[in-house]
Amino acid sequence: MNEKKAVILLSGGLDSITVLAYAKSQRYQCYTLSFDYGQRHNAELNAARKIAEHYQVEEHKVINLGLSDIGGSALTDENIAVPDTPQEGIPVTYVPARNTVFLAFALGWAEVLHASDIFIGVNAVDYSGYPDCRPEFINAFQNLANLATKAGVEGEQIKVHTPLILFSKAEIIQLGTRLGVDYQATVSCYAADAEGRACGHCDACRLRITGFEQAGITDPTIYQG
């Protein structure tokens, strides 16, 4: 067992399970972090819990966040509809500053655990126009992290790992499949029902369906209706 502890952001989706499987394969001691932020697809949180259990992580935390109090996104604001056709530019499903908030909490927990490694499943290829999924953003956060913390001040380097950042969805699925990931356990859909069944139409479903097709791997997702 690697002695190094890592904090892994685990949404319960396809990307983050792959990141967890990857960190496990690198023999990190994994501490997984999910957020209850009023997202419509709460099925994600149940998926994250089961995934954390399956991978026997050291600890799984779910943090309550008033992110929906801020509004501004179809994922957290009931007054903004989730579109079922692709949109131009930055989509309404973008949650303002979400990854900044998530990474800030990961950083805080890493500091408490004396961990200097954080893993996040951001992806710049299929990022659907989210500004906080780009390599420049991650580099800026890592720079911030080393200035923000005791560990940084005392000379330890915090590293934000983004193993999927340059992968297509198909390549992520191929990597995960090699690592033995069971994608049926994951929820990507923005409009999943209580059982975690996917709508098959939203941006997240489309990306996922195309990913399995291009990967040449049978899609294990359970769809509604």
Next chain:
Amino acid sequence: MNEKKAVILLSGGLDSITVLAYAKSQRYQCYTLSFDYGQRHNAELNAARKIAEHYQVEEHKVINLGLSDIGGSALTDENIAVPDTPQEGIPVTYVPARNTVFLAFALGWAEVLHASDIFIGVNAVDYSGYPDCRPEFINAFQNLANLATKAGVEGEQIKVHTPLILFSKAEIIQLGTRLGVDYQATVSCYAADAEGRACGHCDACRLRITGFEQAGITDPTIYQG
């Protein structure tokens, strides 16, 4: 009235009321943001609400944050005692990644409001060893903010204002007094009672008491017992 909107982090303490008064004097439309993060001194939040009302801000939001779930600080973890004598190095009252989390939420709200100005009352002089109160940290956050957001991507510059960053506590009190701030409305103490009365012994009280002495201004704080 300035047409520019600004998000102001308002803790209910001496520094943040001064920042709010300063932003008001610069004719910003002020949106104030406080956090309920399981801090021991909940009297702060009541003070923040009253201050926001007094200054007739456009909107005051209190965000619930599971920051205490992470632990690691005497301010949020019941198992760590608040010391009543000064400590060497980074103190146990430091909350891991607190300002990173607070600024991330301010950034999200700014994005929703189409505001590009954020005010925070950090202070590098009397910062008691908190790494996330230094100018380097603020610069790194501003750099991050411009990469993290729609506004940044679309070319608008987010500015993080830190009007107090190079002021001593005495200078802050002198500035606030010129701006008409009523410091009796504020709570700085780490161990304030339910009515907001200060202990007079903790690090925060000591800094504040010395600040009023050095400013040559009568301390209006109400102390316990």
